Amino acid sequence: MTLFERLYDESxxxxxxxxxxxxxxxRYDFxxxxxxxxxxxxxxxxxxxxxxxxLGREDVEDLDMIKSSFQVTDDTEALALSEFLKSVLPPLGMEAQY
Incomplete structure (x- = not known):
């Protein structure tokens, strides 16, 4: 009897x-x-x-999601984190960049 169904197994x-x-x-380290x-x-x-x-670049625009995901309570802190993540994440999907 199988208790689970394997969805994917990729390397x-x-x-x-x-x-x-x-x-x-x-301080934040990612x-x-x-x-x-x-x-x-x-x-x-x-x-x-x-x-x-x-997270994609479009996702980090949502400050409420940033606050809940990274346990941030301050709006200014969430905005700084959002701006930082936008600066390091690529603007396009992986297929276009690599």
Missing amino acids: EKVNVQFVGMTTDHS GIVYTSLFFGKPLINCLQSGKCLL
Whole structure:
């Protein structure tokens, strides 16, 4: 009796970028995994919280999502984090960049 159904099992060589930033109140360190999976959205790994999420440049415009995803309560902090992520994420999908 099978208790699960395997959805996918893929392997690929990926590019990983490590970036960090500071604000007046916090430090953020990220590992960004660029993959052709997940519709080309990079996998953002927050090294402080251990949270991982798929984010494209269009996603980081949503400050409420930034606040809840990265446990930020201040709007100014969320805006700084959004601007930073926009500056490091590629403007196009993986297919167009790599």
